[in-house]
Amino acid sequence: MGLAESARSSPPRTLVSLTGPAGNIGDALIRREALRWALGTSDELVVYTGDGPDVWLRQLGVPTGTRVLRGKRSVAKWLWLIATAPRHPVLVFEAGEVPLDRGNGLRELVFLAETLLVRLKGGVVVRPPRGIRAPTQPSAWLHARAARASQVTLWRDAESAALASGGTLAPDIGFAAGIRDGAPADARDELIVSLRGARPLPDAAWVDAVTRFAAATGLTITTVVQVREDEQRARELAALLGGTFAPWGTTDPLTHEAALRSRYDRARLVISDRMHVLVLAALSGAAPAELVPRPTAKISAAFATIGLTGITLDAAEHSADGMQRFLHDQLTRTDEVRARVADAATRLDTLETRMRGLIRAARA
Structure with a gap:
């Protein structure tokens, strides 16, 4: 042959x-x-x-x-x-x-x-x-x-x-x-934060905005790690925000991913400058928000493709009060988030x- x-x-x-x-x-x-x-x-x-x-x-x-x-x-x-x-x-x-x-x-x-x-x-x-x-x-x-x-x-x-x-x-x-039902709205009690370790820490105004927002909405703050190189940053943020640090540590990646998705199921809002943190958050029914100084266009552009705009705010250009208003606004959008994510899927x-x-x- x-x-x-x-x-x-x-x-x-x-x-x-x-x-x-x-x-x-x-x-x-x-x-x-x-x-x-x-x-x-x-x-x-x-x-x-x-x-x-x-x-x-x-x-x-x-x-x-x-x-x-x-x-x-x-x-x-x-x-x-x-x-x-x-x-x-x-x-x-x-x-x-x-x-x-x-x-x-x-x-x-x-x-x-x-x-x-x-x-x-x-x-x-x-x-x-x-x-x-x-x-x-x-x-x-x-x-x-x-x-x-x-x-x-x-x-x-x-x-x-x-x-x-x-x-x-x-x-x-x-x-x-995979879209997840997650916890019902009245049972969601967490504000999750996950930021890149390679960028500078947010300033005092950002910390003030996030902590006051959490207090006003009755949410507990948890910092999580979705990328191993961000682990130290999550630890630092937990200390600054008076929140709980959820490490990755030595956990197997598949087990850790499952734990993260379960945590997003209980979150009302997730703040991150990692795109797929916000994607997984949205799939779990949490409100996604990018609130960092000088964000890149990556997240806002990708979410705009599914018709979800206005989830990004440049923290360097807004006061603590302005950042708080932005976060409160995101909480009103959970039905919109679910609809856009379903359309995307x-x-x-x-x-x-x-x-x-x-x-x-x-x-x-």
Whole structure:
């Protein structure tokens, strides 16, 4: 049997890129959802996890029998498996942020080559909801070409879609992670805070606003850790706010994720500058709020895509009274949050169904 005939008779192959840090619940969340989109699209599943440890595979729910490639040394094998894949392969890129700053040109050239190879084989290329960060040339030009050559290209914010000049605006894939009933409104008694450790501590006005808001609404303050590098910041915030610090510590990531989601189920409001903290909070029925000095546009843009605006306030430009008013306003929006999140989940289900239809049509 010749090579070409062997390829035609071989089972189809799906390849999924799933790199990411095991210490980031949000990254695991969106990659798990991207993997779920890929499951069942081929008889053979190949995933590339970079330097991800064993626990990363468990976090993502990588099925038994999957061919797993790990470490930079396996990149050549990954490219070989794309090049030698039977007809109609499926290639699924990672969901999340796409860094296009200087130094990423070669990587984007490789991704463009992967895309074109799959298309030449009659396959389907899927780019789950993503957002472009720090675009520079030639990385942005190469990425835009690859995105336009893909059959499914989704952007979680309008600016990224405009930069790429193509694709479809879609909710962040984290909104597909399951809507939860959570506790009834009158049983929700927590204000949860989770901020990035890499940014400066908020000032006294911010602390005053948050503590007075909690006192006025009868909420207890708890600081949580959704990204391991933020653990010390959560400890510091608990001390400043007179709240309770809920550490990650040595807890298994899957157990910790479950505990976080249960805590969001009991929260009335969650303050964070981590996007997927707010996504999980909204899925649990808590009001999400980004209240930090000089916030980036990342969170506000992604939530605007699902029709939820006004959840971000620049603490550097407002007094403690202004920040309190903002937080009180967010508490009145829980019905709106639930409606927008439900719409986002439905939209993602529709996009997944269309993607699977494209794959079936390509192989018909």
